[in-house]
Amino acid sequence: MIPRTQMENIVGKYDKENITIGVIGSHSALEIMDGAKDEGIKTVCICEKGREIAYQRFTRLTDKLILLNKFSDILHKENQEALLALNTIMIPHRAFTAYLGYNNIENNLEIPIFGNRVLLRAEERSFERNQYYLLEKAKIRYPRIYSKASDIDGLAVVKVQEAKRSLERAFFVVSSYEDYVRKAKLRIKRGLITEDALESAVIEEYIIGTYFNLNFFYSPISKDTEFLGIERRLQTNLHDFTTLTARQQMEIDIEVQNIEVGHTPASIRESLLEKVFKIGDSFINAVKLEYPPGLIGPLSLQSIVTAELDLVVYDVSLRVPGNPIMATTSPYTKYYFGYTMGVGRRIAKEIKRATEQRTLGQIIT
Numbered sequence: 001m002i003p004r005t006q007m008e009n010i011v012g013k014y015d016k017e018n019i020t021i022g023v024i025g026s027h028s029a030l031e032i033m034d035g036a037k038d039e040g041i042k043t044v045c046i047c048e049k050g051r052e053i054a055y056q057r058f059t060r061l062t063d064k065l066i067l068l069n070k071f072s073d074i075l076h077k078e079n080q081e082a083l084l085a086l087n088t089i090m091i092p093h094r095a096f097t098a099y100l101g102y103n104n105i106e107n108n109l110e111i112p113i114f115g116n117r118v119l120l121r122a123e124e125r126s127f128e129r130n131q132y133y134l135l136e137k138a139k140i141r142y143p144r145i146y147s148k149a150s151d152i153d154g155l156a157v158v159k160v161q162e163a164k165r166s167l168e169r170a171f172f173v174v175s176s177y178e179d180y181v182r183k184a185k186l187r188i189k190r191g192l193i194t195e196d197a198l199e200s201a202v203i204e205e206y207i208i209g210t211y212f213n214l215n216f217f218y219s220p221i222s223k224d225t226e227f228l229g230i231e232r233r234l235q236t237n238l239h240d241f242t243t244l245t246a247r248q249q250m251e252i253d254i255e256v257q258n259i260e261v262g263h264t265p266a267s268i269r270e271s272l273l274e275k276v277f278k279i280g281d282s283f284i285n286a287v288k289l290e291y292p293p294g295l296i297g298p299l300s301l302q303s304i305v306t307a308e309l310d311l312v313v314y315d316v317s318l319r320v321p322g323n324p325i326m327a328t329t330s331p332y333t334k335y336y337f338g339y340t341m342g343v344g345r346r347i348a349k350e351i352k353r354a355t356e357q358r359t360l361g362q363i364i365t
Contacts, residue, residue, distance in 0.1 A: 007365055016360075019042070019087050019355055020042045020086040020087050020089070021041050021347075022043070023045055024095050024096045025046060025052060025065075027096075028093045028322035028344070032343075032347065034061055035327070035341070035346065041348050041351065045061075045062045046066045046074050048069070049069060052065060071095070072100055074100065089364060091115075092319040106118060114363060115364075122316075123316060125159070129290065132145065135316070139282060140313050144205040145204055150177050152177045152203065154205070155175055156206050157171055158172050159171050160197050161197045163191055163194050163197065208304075213301075214300065214301045217298055217346050218294070218299065219350055229330030229342075230330070233260045234260070234263060237254065237259075268305075276311070283301060297319075298319065298346070299317070300316070302314055302317070320343055326343065327342030327343075351363065
């Protein structure tokens with residue numbers, strides 16, 4: 001495990017007038033770099049060859065583009081040295097954890113990271129002290145977990161990794177154990193999932209309600225928890241398959257999937273904000289106790305509002321969740337700051353403030 005003191009020593013020697021925000025060129029890199037540029041901070045984008053076109057097209061965003069044969073080549077000594085020379089602070093997102101891996105992030109990436117690097121692993125449901133563990137500690141309701149498929153006694157969602165794409169999840173909904181067996185076999189036959197992936201899948205109670213991804217930000221400097229806003233996910237081929245009539249849906253022989261391809265904004269009724277604040281505060285307090293130094297920066301609690309107006313959290317993102325639509329649509333950041341922003345700019349503001357106050361050590365690990 002890379003000691004936090006080692007990273008504090010590194011940022012202590014950085015040129016504070018020339019800090020660079022670093023991102024892996026995937027997932028939410030554009031969102032992060034846009035926020036950096038809004039705050040006047042330089043950026044470096046590390047990208048695989050052949051995947052760089054978006055970062056070349058939006059020329060305002062990328063000050064330096066580093067092209068590698070594969071993302072994990074960032075771990076090579078010469079590449080890490082190049083990033084350190086740029087006074088780089090890396091921002092974790094989903095592609096960052098997926099392509100580098102938790103072991104490398106915790107033990108081999110000797111670049112300061114904005115956030116708590118040991119907390120990132122808790123997002124994985126297969127990890128012992130995972131997001132369910134933290135939700136339990138925070139006393140936040142989450143869907144009932146079936147210990148084995150034969151226990152399914154109602155509508156449930158099977159959360160399983162897709163066979164061909166490591167970042168995608170081939171979730172499917174079942175109504176009984178028999179329905180689970182039938183749909184699982186069909187997906188394995190079609191090559192959508194593997195038997196090994198199914199063995200490690202999580203089966204959750206399917207909660208009926210309206211979906212809201214609730215996005216928070218915790219500042220170790222001000223010790224404030226901010227509610228940044230809400231977005232909802234657009235998924236294929238679920239959207240817009242559901243706009244067809246029931247008769248049309250029954251006539252089409254396809255497997256409905258939940259591959260996230262976009263985002264749409266949302267707001268929540270004002271009388272529910274107290275509950276939103278409560279679960280955000282509770283979760284962040286639990287993380288402080290379980291994963292010192294606690295949460296630093298963004299948090300997304302993907303939630304369902306039930307007909308009884310209860311909040312149920314079904315997924316947790318412990319890094320930049322990837323919701324660029326919020327940068328121009330969130331009324332809640334405007335309530336705090338007088339203008340609308342997204343997660344990328346909020347991170348950049350925190351880095352800028354820490355640089356000015358010489359407290360960078362408080363926001364990195």
